[in-house]
Amino acid sequence: MSFKKYIKAVGTGPKGNRELEESEVIDAIEAILENRVTQAQIGAFLIGWRTKLETDGELTAAVKALKKYMKFSKVENSLELGYSFDGRVNNPFLFPLYEEILKNFHEKNKDITPLHLVISGDLVQPAKNGLTTKEIFDSLDVGQYVHYFDRVEYLKELSLLTPLRHELGLRTVFNTVEKLLNPGLSEYGVTTAFHKPYVKKYLTMFKEYYKEVLVVKAAEGSPEVFGNGKYWKEVDGEITEVSFSINDFGITYDKTYEDISLEEALEIVKNPSDEVLKLAKFNIALYLVFASRVDNLEDAWKRLN
Incomplete structure (x- = not known):
């Protein structure tokens, strides 16, 4: 899916902005972490998203997306x-x-x-x-x-x-x-x-x-x-x-x-x-x-x- 769709969803103002679905948040974060989009696009998306104000659902999805790239080492207790x-x-x-x-x-x-x-x-x-x-x-x-x-x-x-x-x-x-x-x-x-x-x-x-x-x-x-x-x-x-x-x-x-x-x-x-x-x-x-x-x-x- 075109990353521009995500920029538009968070960066077109109060009338055009909308909440991103979980799958969209995950896809956007993956594209950013894997450098599949330009630095300009990443910047535009992150600033637009912050200005729109991220919803609880979007933040929860962002955590889920980051978890996919993490290395874990359990510390008991x-x-x-x-x-x-x-x-x-x-x-x-x-x-x-x-x-x-x-x-x-x-x-x-x-x-x-x-x-x-x-x-x-x-x-x-x-x-x-x-x-x-x-x-x-x-x-x-x-x-x-x-x-x-x-x-x-x-x-x-x-x-x-x-x-x-x-x-x-x-x-x-x-x-x-x-x-x-x-x-x-x-x-x-x-x-x-x-x-x-x-x-x-x-x-x-x-x-x-x-x-x-x-x-x-x-x-x-x-x-x-x-x-x-x-x-x-x-x-x-x-x-x-x-x-x-x-x-x-x-x-x-x-x-x-x-x-x-x-x-x-x-x-x-x-x-x-x-x-x-x-x-x-x-x-x-x-x-x-x-x-x-x-x-x-x-x-x-x-x-x-």
């Missing part, structure tokens, strides 16, 4: 942390501290099924610059409990679109669907949403691939919490919201950075302050709840401390 693939500028990454926290936790809590964390990364994607998980992992040794998947290895076709995406300089459908593709075949997945309407979108498009998916209100497109927040999950077909306060756990972190450098970020986790360590522990407490290892945050926090 794991929770995938769905980080954004654009940059981080205002906060350090906390995940380099998770390995030691989980190691100590499981040594003291033999009754808890081990929890492994899966994180993916690639070169920075639009629409902003900053630090990426890939840069951090390239500077670290991967341990027993934290597992890194490089997209150039598990979904090379999407990774190779990076130059075009930077040339466009705008968010596209790939920014929405790429965070939680589950290369480790994890049982649980958690990501974050910038805007509340995306909570439903994330729960809808990813729930087929996990035992449970959660969305947390967190920092800079990542499932790392630096302040008070909330999380959402689907229970019996309804989206439930749970609020939490880090202050209730004795954490008073309020530090922010401007264009944090890789060196600064690494120094923070190599020599963490007490408050940074508390924050990292609190995030692990959340993940223990998300992965059904404990019943509530209070129990997780008590066990961690």
Whole structure:
């Protein structure tokens, strides 16, 4: 089928636009990943689709299309942390501290099924610059409990679109669907949403691939919490919201950075302050709840401390 048909479907304005059928989304994504269309056509389609606003059905179909090109390597007893693939500028990454926290936790809590964390990364994607998980992992040794998947290895076709995406300089459908593709075949997945309407979108498009998916209100497109927040999950077909306060756990972190450098970020986790360590522990407490290892945050926090 002519790719121009898809451009017309998403790029002719409110009167002419229409929702793409699942088979059309899959065909369009395949044509893009396999370079069967020109760069100009890809750009026109992605921008038009984003402007039209992708429906939940279209996003779900896009995830299904990407899955066909992925290489999977199962990580048992794991929770995938769905980080954004654009940059981080205002906060350090906390995940380099998770390995030691989980190691100590499981040594003291033999009754808890081990929890492994899966994180993916690639070169920075639009629409902003900053630090990426890939840069951090390239500077670290991967341990027993934290597992890194490089997209150039598990979904090379999407990774190779990076130059075009930077040339466009705008968010596209790939920014929405790429965070939680589950290369480790994890049982649980958690990501974050910038805007509340995306909570439903994330729960809808990813729930087929996990035992449970959660969305947390967190920092800079990542499932790392630096302040008070909330999380959402689907229970019996309804989206439930749970609020939490880090202050209730004795954490008073309020530090922010401007264009944090890789060196600064690494120094923070190599020599963490007490408050940074508390924050990292609190995030692990959340993940223990998300992965059904404990019943509530209070129990997780008590066990961690």
